[in-house]
Amino acid sequence: MNALFKALSHPVRRRIIAMLRAGPLASGDIAAGFDMSWPTITGHLNALKEAGLVSPEREGQTIRYRLEISAVEEAMAFLMDIAGTGETAEVPSIAQKAPRR
Amino acid sequence: MNALFKALSHPVRRRIIAMLRAGPLASGDIAAGFDMSWPTITGHLNALKEAGLVSPEREGQTIRYRLEISAVEEAMAFLMDIAGTGETAEVPSIAQKAPRR
DNA sequence: ACCCTAATTAGGGGGATAGCTAATTGCAAG
């Protein structure tokens, strides 16, 4: 849970996650989308992997990263519990605030 | 968004949030729930405030912190967007090569 | 075996974080 939210706290990592929504991508393809060195991206991918948000698969000489939705859901579950909306079936468009004294 | 997830990435801060679910609490009452110095807790409260997750209200000589559900929902919205089947969402424009297969 | 590409690991510098103790501010009451 710790590493999970921490991974989500960096804009580059959030953008990587957004990229992977469409499907798995090779490390190099991800790195190409940023104006940073490839090793730096590798570091972010490791952080995401540590958080359980992505998983690597070797495929020849390339390595593809796949988004792990279950980790996203885990974070979501925590937030729902806080927000007081225990149901996953419905999206509450109106949220009630805690009663003000 | 950045400070928001970062605030959530620390166990003490998550526990503070959980404590505030039931209703606003004074800084001292929060600090009493942890085995750390009060100033340290003040620091965590500042981080939460910066993230928009809590807001302080002075009441006499005590200061009560109230949970801001809207910030929680903001984080939840991001995660739902990711967990959703990735149809409509802010797609980061990336230099994307043809999917290698 | 050799070389080329893909990707990671190693190492280092600079800045942010987390914890502490000590000092300070803000309020209320005497």
Added chain:
DNA sequence: CTTGCAATTAGCTATCCCCCTAATTAGGGT
């Protein structure tokens, strides 16, 4: 004004995070 309680700010140290370049591992092709 002084005292007392609540809470924060100041100042410090140790650790972690982010980014870089250089070196290394791993596979595939010739």
